[in-house]
Amino acid sequence: MAPIAAELPQLEQVVVLDDPIGDYSGDFDVTTLPFAVCNQQNFLADIEPVVDLAGPEYRDITAIIYTSGTTGPSKGVIVPWSAMLNMWSWAPAETFGAGEALYGAFPSFHVSGKSVFNGVMVRGGKLVYRERFSATQFWDDVRRSDCVSAGLVGPMTALLWAQPARADDADNPLRNILLGPMIPEMEAFEKRFDLQVGTCYGMTEIGAPFCVGFERKPWQTCGKNRTDYPWHETRLVDENDEEVPEGDVGELILRTPVPWALNVGYYKMPDKTAEAWRNGWFHTGDAFRRDADGWYYFVDRMKDSIRRRGENISSFEVENFVIEHPLVADCAAIGVPAQFGEDEVMIVCVVTDREKFSPAALIEWLEPRMPKFMLPRFVDVMDDLPRNQTSMRVLKFELRTRGVADTTWERDA
Numbered sequence: 001m002a003p004i005a006a007e008l009p010q011l012e013q014v015v016v017l018d019d020p021i022g023d024y025s026g027d028f029d030v031t032t033l034p035f036a037v038c039n040q041q042n043f044l045a046d047i048e049p050v051v052d053l054a055g056p057e058y059r060d061i062t063a064i065i066y067t068s069g070t071t072g073p074s075k076g077v078i079v080p081w082s083a084m085l086n087m088w089s090w091a092p093a094e095t096f097g098a099g100e101a102l103y104g105a106f107p108s109f110h111v112s113g114k115s116v117f118n119g120v121m122v123r124g125g126k127l128v129y130r131e132r133f134s135a136t137q138f139w140d141d142v143r144r145s146d147c148v149s150a151g152l153v154g155p156m157t158a159l160l161w162a163q164p165a166r167a168d169d170a171d172n173p174l175r176n177i178l179l180g181p182m183i184p185e186m187e188a189f190e191k192r193f194d195l196q197v198g199t200c201y202g203m204t205e206i207g208a209p210f211c212v213g214f215e216r217k218p219w220q221t222c223g224k225n226r227t228d229y230p231w232h233e234t235r236l237v238d239e240n241d242e243e244v245p246e247g248d249v250g251e252l253i254l255r256t257p258v259p260w261a262l263n264v265g266y267y268k269m270p271d272k273t274a275e276a277w278r279n280g281w282f283h284t285g286d287a288f289r290r291d292a293d294g295w296y297y298f299v300d301r302m303k304d305s306i307r308r309r310g311e312n313i314s315s316f317e318v319e320n321f322v323i324e325h326p327l328v329a330d331c332a333a334i335g336v337p338a339q340f341g342e343d344e345v346m347i348v349c350v351v352t353d354r355e356k357f358s359p360a361a362l363i364e365w366l367e368p369r370m371p372k373f374m375l376p377r378f379v380d381v382m383d384d385l386p387r388n389q390t391s392m393r394v395l396k397f398e399l400r401t402r403g404v405a406d407t408t409w410e411r412d413a
Contacts, residue, residue, distance in 0.1 A: 015043045198213045199223060241281070333346070
């Protein structure tokens with residue numbers, strides 16, 4: 001640890017487990033380190049053993065974990081231990097094993113950070129932890145620590161894909177990456193970096209009801225309903241909680257017969273708890289469709305869906321069209337109030353070259369590629385999109401609050 005001692009200003013003590021006599025003689029003087037070093041025997045000398053220590057019950061509350069707050073103020077989710085198991089147990093057994101390393105870049109207060117930590121603890125692995133994700137340092141971290149797996153989110157993967165290709169891209173120890181959501185270049189990503197990708201759909205409130213391992217699958221999918229713990233029962237429903245026909249879009253609701261395997265409410269927010277837990281089901285606020293083979297496809301956050309002239313438009317689908325433009329590096333689609341009710345589609349872009357980029361040219365490029373009713377009415381350009389620092393999701397409520405600005409371009413209706 002000596003080479004990185006200066007990077008650990010908060011570290012006070014290191015306990016060496018495999019040195020019973022505390023013989024630190026050798027080429028390096030440990031007294032020069034900015035932290036104390038002792039062996040296990042000395043560390044435990046003054047500690048009295050605890051008799052009959054009882055561990056937590058599955059129904060005990062382990063944490064209040066706050067949501068990402070992408071649609072508004074964050075909510076504190078009350079999470080029992082049984083629900084914590086639900087969050088990470090979907091990962092395939094071959095992801096990593098005892099003694100193997102997993103790379104994580106999620107804050108420890110976030111559900112993803114807790115998931116990778118608990119998964120590593122239970123499986124006897126090692127967690128390589130970076131406080132903040134860095135696309136330029138990722139592969140160096142992975143190679144230096146011999147990581148066989150990594151937990152990422154879609155925007156992180158997109159940043160890795162956007163890095164200039166190198167001859168040694170496939171020369172890395174990663175066997176797989178667990179992430180959600182997928183990016184359009186997923187198959188090419190797997191080939192370029194010689195690894196496999198597994199994915200799931202999850203929320204702080206419900207764990208991961210849909211998942212898919214490393215077998216072949218449509219890259220757009222979130223997976224299929226889990227057949228293991230905690231055996232979620234899921235439905236796609238309309239505004240009256242009636243199931244929609246197969247292939248139609250509906251809100252995902254779910255429940256489970258396993259006690260305490262989902263959240264037990266929002267901390268000090270009884271109204272929000274009652275709103276989410278209706279008719280015995282938890283309402284996710286996410287729109288999905290399911291195909292005949294049982295694959296689930298995320299369509300949009302219900303609050304992010306755009307309603308234009310009687311048509312429901314997925315902001316997620318609009319973004320997938322726009323991001324394919326060669327000058328668009330990032331984008332977000334939102335609904336802004338229309339003159340005579342409902343919404344107009346607005347796209348906010350981060351571009352690679354402002355001088356070359358033209359909103360009118362973007363619309364002309366989109367016209368033959370996307371349905372006419374989805375075509376954006378407004379286009380704006382920003383240096384960066386506002387994102388949550390934990391999940392890197394775009395804070396669309398901030399964009400909606402900003403709305404049509406002086407810099408916004410408008411096409412002729």
